[in-house]
């Protein structure tokens with residue numbers, strides 16, 4: 001018997017808490033430790049609410065470029081061109097390295113907005129398999145993440161695969177994906193989006209979409225699609241945010257991506273309007289897939305307290321039923337990071353996770 005803990009973040013605040021472990025099995029959260037104690041901070045199970053794993057291989061190249069939002073990730077922009085020109089091996093390695101990075105950052109689940117239609121979803125499946133096997137050093141791509149070496153443990157980050165149709169493969173996408181991760185109404189048009197969403201709902205699939213990232217979009221049209229998750233909403237007015245809050249639609253924000261593209265994210269304005277704000281990490285080529293790094297950025301650059309930033313990580317629990325994730329924070333699923341004082345939570349190294357009741361101890 002052993003225990004991880006000291007302090008646990010729950011319900012937006014810190015309290016004493018210990019994760020008891022016996023023979024590699026997690027025995028839930030307790031107020032007191034039992035057996036040997038590994039000093040640690042117990043955080044909500046980290047869920048990355050918005051990531052594009054596919055473009056991780058472009059990180060080094062992109063870091064040397066100075067492109068605005070549309071030129072970087074818009075239709076016909078750098079990312080779209082590079083993805084279209086990438087072969088399968090590069091894409092698989094890119095996705096696998098992103099998932100490995102996510103795991104190293106303590107992520108238990110990621111919502112991947114996969115480009116490239118049904119083929120894109122198949123590449124994600126293969127990338128997950130490759131991450132699970134441990135991929136051979138230097139395989140494919142540009143080795144952007146530096147995590148391409150063989151790995152002794154299977155990668156256990158769970159993924160919600162959100163696809164987006166390319167041309168005529170809507171039905172095929174819906175047959176292999178968990179749902180739709182639509183670019184934005186201003187890219188695809190409201191009429192097409194409505195058609196897609198109707199088909200997604202008919203096959204019981206979830207729907208998420210980007211909205212008001214660089215420019216404001218009509219929030220009435222966006223909300224008429226009844227999305228399970230919105231992404232960005234940086235350019236929303238207070239009235240728009242109020243409408244989102246009344247619908248109870250969660251919004252994933254990606255602070256480092258927004259900063260990279262010069263977008264004026266204001267998380268406090270969102271929370272004040274009553275919006276449930278969650279952390280995402282956006283493009284793998286822009287930032288590593290670490291919600292804790294996003295939280296730290298909000299503390300350093302936006303003046304949030306550690307607790308305010310961690311509350312956004314905790315908010316991700318609203319996605320669990322929406323995307324049928326087998327994660328149960330109440331039963332003790334969590335991310336364990338090194339540290340004793342709450343202030344260390346955002347810089348602590350992940351040392352264990354519990355997801356779907358299964359313990360993953362990291363190499364220390």
Ligand SMILES: [Zn+2]
Nearest residue numbers: 113210282283
């Ligand atoms: Zn995105």
